Amino acid sequence: xxxxxxxxxxxxxxxxxxxxxxxxxxxxxxxxxxxxxxxxxxxxxxxxxxxxxxxxxxxxxxxxxxxxxxxxxxxxxxxxxxxxxxxxxxxxxxxxxxxxxxxxxxxxxxxxxxxxxxxxxxxxxxxxxxxxxxxxxxxxxxxxxxxxxxxxxxxxxxxxxxxxxxxxxxxxxxxxxxxxxxxxxxxxxxxxxxxxxxxxxxxxxxxxxxxxxxxxxxxxxxxxxxxxxxxxxxxxxxxxxxxxxxxxxxxxxxxxxxxxxxxxxxxxxxxxxxxxxxxxxxxxxxxxxxxxxxxxxxxxxxxxxxxxxxxxxxxxxxxxxxxxxxxxxxxxxxxxxxxxxxxxxxxxxxxxxxxxxxxxxxxxxxxxxxxxxxxxxxxxxxxxxxxxxxxxxxxxxxxxxxxxxxxxxxxxxxxxxxxxxxxxxxxxxxxxxxxxxxxxxxxxxxxxxxxxxxxxxxxxxxxxxxxxxxxxxxxxxxxxxxxxxxxxxxxxxxxxxxxxxxxxxxxxxxxxxxxxxxxxxxxxxxxxxxxxxxxxxxxxxxxxxxxxxxxxxxxxxxxxxxxxxxxx
Amino acid sequence: xxxxxxxxxxxxxxxxxxxxxxxxxxxxxxxxxxxxxxxxxxxxxxxxxxxxxxxxxxxxxxxxxxxxxxxxxxxxxxxxxxxxxxxxxxxxxxxxxxxxxxxxxxxxxxxxxxxxxxxxxxxxxxxxxxxxxxxxxxxxxxxxxxxxxxxxxxxxxxxxxxxxxxxxxxxxxxxxxxxxxxxxxxxxxxxxxxxxxxxxxxxxxxxxxxxxxxxxxxxxxxxxxxxxxxxxxxxxxxxxx
Numbered sequence: 001x002x003x004x005x006x007x008x009x010x011x012x013x014x015x016x017x018x019x020x021x022x023x024x025x026x027x028x029x030x031x032x033x034x035x036x037x038x039x040x041x042x043x044x045x046x047x048x049x050x051x052x053x054x055x056x057x058x059x060x061x062x063x064x065x066x067x068x069x070x071x072x073x074x075x076x077x078x079x080x081x082x083x084x085x086x087x088x089x090x091x092x093x094x095x096x097x098x099x100x101x102x103x104x105x106x107x108x109x110x111x112x113x114x115x116x117x118x119x120x121x122x123x124x125x126x127x128x129x130x131x132x133x134x135x136x137x138x139x140x141x142x143x144x145x146x147x148x149x150x151x152x153x154x155x156x157x158x159x160x161x162x163x164x165x166x167x168x169x170x171x172x173x174x175x176x177x178x179x180x181x182x183x184x185x186x187x188x189x190x191x192x193x194x195x196x197x198x199x200x201x202x203x204x205x206x207x208x209x210x211x212x213x214x215x216x217x218x219x220x221x222x223x224x225x226x227x228x229x230x231x232x233x234x235x236x237x238x239x240x241x242x243x244x245x246x247x248x249x250x251x252x253x254x255x256x257x258x259x260x261x262x263x264x265x266x267x268x269x270x271x272x273x274x275x276x277x278x279x280x281x282x283x284x285x286x287x288x289x290x291x292x293x294x295x296x297x298x299x300x301x302x303x304x305x306x307x308x309x310x311x312x313x314x315x316x317x318x319x320x321x322x323x324x325x326x327x328x329x330x331x332x333x334x335x336x337x338x339x340x341x342x343x344x345x346x347x348x349x350x351x352x353x354x355x356x357x358x359x360x361x362x363x364x365x366x367x368x369x370x371x372x373x374x375x376x377x378x379x380x381x382x383x384x385x386x387x388x389x390x391x392x393x394x395x396x397x398x399x400x401x402x403x404x405x406x407x408x409x410x411x412x413x414x415x416x417x418x419x420x421x422x423x424x425x426x427x428x429x430x431x432x433x434x435x436x437x438x439x440x441x442x443x444x445x446x447x448x449x450x451x452x453x454x455x456x457x458x459x460x461x462x463x464x465x466x467x468x469x470x471x472x473x474x475x476x477x478x479x480x481x482x483x484x485x486x487x488x489x490x491x492x493x494x495x496x497x498x499x500x501x502x503x504x505x506x507x508x509x510x511x512x513x514x515x516x517x518x519x520x521x522x523x524x525x526x527x528x529x530x531x532x533x534x535x536x537x538x539x540x541x542x543x544x545x546x547x548x549x550x551x552x553x554x555x556x557x558x559x560x561x562x563x564x565x566x567x568x
Numbered sequence: 569x570x571x572x573x574x575x576x577x578x579x580x581x582x583x584x585x586x587x588x589x590x591x592x593x594x595x596x597x598x599x600x601x602x603x604x605x606x607x608x609x610x611x612x613x614x615x616x617x618x619x620x621x622x623x624x625x626x627x628x629x630x631x632x633x634x635x636x637x638x639x640x641x642x643x644x645x646x647x648x649x650x651x652x653x654x655x656x657x658x659x660x661x662x663x664x665x666x667x668x669x670x671x672x673x674x675x676x677x678x679x680x681x682x683x684x685x686x687x688x689x690x691x692x693x694x695x696x697x698x699x700x701x702x703x704x705x706x707x708x709x710x711x712x713x714x715x716x717x718x719x720x721x722x723x724x725x726x727x728x729x730x731x732x733x734x735x736x737x738x739x740x741x742x743x744x745x746x747x748x749x750x751x752x753x754x755x756x757x758x759x760x761x762x763x764x765x766x767x768x769x770x771x772x773x774x775x776x777x778x779x780x781x782x783x784x785x786x787x788x789x790x791x792x793x794x795x796x797x798x799x800x801x802x803x804x805x806x807x808x809x
Binding site for chain 1: 634635775
């Protein structure tokens with residue numbers, strides 16, 4: 001039974017007052033999920049900038065053939081660390097940061113289930129990142145075998161640098177941090193939901209994070225095992241992955257983690273999009289249960305497709321993995337149609353978050369389509385390990401996840417800070433990023449089709465790859481300008497942005513039912529929760545009767561009148 | 569509004585056509601490569617269809633249902649999900665994917681087919697950073713390094729089987745014009761067969777990242793008439809001590 005007013009206990013009220021410590025010590029010692037969320041997001045964004053800077057250097061190197069701004073060894077370190085940092089120290093922690101901040105708010109909880117574990121997890125992630133980046137400061141340099149570190153190349157014989165050991169150990173620790181984080185999030189979602197917040201009233205972002213956490217829980221331990229064995233091979237005379245053992249076993253273990261990982265950094269951003277689309281269409285989500293089912297299905301399928309990364313090894317069942325990979329397109333397509341149907345007959349408001357979300361849809365469509373090409377082994381034989389894959393992967397990870405991330409940051413920044421990001425700058429940034437992204441990555445499809453392999457620090461001028469490479473490098477400059485614009489917007493809006501109020505967008509979910517930023521324990525009162533969109537219900541149904549029962553038909557009556565295709 | 573919508577749909581259509589036109593594979597020069605190219609073309613047609621329909625739907629929705637900005641704007645009708653739509657968009661992608669899977673498996677069998685008695689067997693060994701080619705029956709060996717890459721000749725109209733292995737780390741034996749590659753993995757043998765149809769010079773390159781000089785682990789194949797090839801092989805044999 002929900003009540004309109006839930007008076008805060010005195011103990012909590014004192015805690016709120018005590019928590020006025022905004023100094024450095026306050027941030028370093030915090031166990032507040034909101035502060036840890038912000039620490040995660042800011043740290044992840046710094047790693048995004050560092051890894052992005054590496055990619056700018058690489059694009060400069062490839063702009064003109066036989067340029068050699070860098071020696072090949074440095075180039076190899078850069079693309080290895082670019083991929084590693086983007087996957088493990090940007091995308092994954094950005095997901096955990098968003099989840100940290102938003103999950104307790106969306107389910108009406110005062111904090112995560114284990115606040116101290118949460119703080120420990122954050123610091124473990126920071127140390128693991130520093131260990132990996134420490135590779136740049138050892139004599140022989142950072143790891144230089146690609147972000148998936150295939151043996152035998154990654155064994156001591158071929159990669160003797162201490163930087164490679166730091167890479168192995170750092171990733172192992174970051175994996176432990178991710179596992180602990182996912183346990184915390186799962187416990188929070190299962191145990192701390194507010195009265196009335198049933199599983200089928202969870203906001204879709206929370207559902208996506210729930211499935212993501214399960215993926216982390218099952219996939220990161222496998223990565224941990226692979227890295228531990230690699231470390232033993234490297235340092236204690238093991239031969240699991242050397243020629244005496246079987247190098248292919250590592251590939252299986254790595255991609256058994258690696259493909260779910262793709263969804264670990266895609267599903268949460270699908271969740272972000274699924275939050276933003278209904279709010280800016282001013283309508284409920286079209287087919288809530290279909291979205292939940294599709295999310296679970298994508299998560300489940302993601303464990304059965306790993307060997308499509310290994311078609312060219314000639315050692316996997318190509319037919320089986322082709323079919324499972326094709327199947328994953330179905331629930332993904334269903335989400336896409338659900339987004340469009342939500343916008344259909346809505347009243348669309350193109351504020352910056354919505355702009356990013358529509359941009360994301362267009363980019364994700366291209367990334368999804370090229371994914372179906374790659375799922376077909378004969379086509380994969382032709383374009384595997386070429387720039388076609390680089391293009392596909394960036395349409396999915398950048399065009400989809402990063403665009404949705406910017407949408408989410410514009411959407412929730414007012415909640416995080418109490419101030420709006422500048423809308424005009426945001427729109428300019430969007431168009432710069434949209435054009436820059438496509439100019440950079442679209443030509444890579446053709447480069448890959450023309451046979452340009454990925455991970456080459458140089459190419460011969462007569463191969464015919466010159467023009468498109470120059471074009472791609474030009475586009476990368478636009479991306480850099482767009483990101484700088486965001487930094488400027490972020491920095492100035494923190495203190496000078498327009499005051500946001502509690503709910504600047506007309507949000508649907510509980511995080512908009514508290515102040516911006518929320519008080520230490522999040523809520524002083526909760527609205528009645530009878531659907532996945534309690535705040536929209538309030539606006540649609542008008543005032544609430546004494547005792548908290550909303551006017552008009554209850555959710556169950558409405559659901560009963562539905563045709564079973566999910567709630568409206 | 570509808571004028572704008574039609575202009576948008578025309579632009580989308582033209583964009584998709586440009587996409588199809590630009591997304592062409594290199595000219596395939598082998599029998600197996602031609603199968604892959606025609607499969608790719610079918611995928612491209614399906615992709616263009618999906619792209620046009622979905623982007624068109626998205627663009628039309630954006631133009632048609634634009635509302636006023638601001639959080640207090642009037643709410644539209646709060647419509648709910650319709651079962652029929654859900655059924656359609658679970659079914660249509662499933663059917664499309666099933667068709668693509670069937671097409672794929674057909675071509676996959678062609679590409680992975682191995683001749684029982686190939687006309688020519690070439691052992692290919694990858695190493696840091698070069699390739700060594702051994703013509704099995706004649707014992708002719710051609711090898712190369714990053715500084716001096718290998719160039720070999722092969723006959724057209726004869727089935728050639730490549731037996732691929734590695735001496736150190738994982739490499740990948742890749743010839744863009746053949747539209748195929750196979751990894752060269754230590755402790756494991758790999759194979760693919762081709763029937764080259766067009767004479768010409770085709771460059772090849774290591775596909776899987778393999779360390780410092782990966783970008784320079786290249787080689788070249790000259791596809792010539794069977795007669796010329798036999799002469800070349802005999803010359804090589806004579807030159808071998």
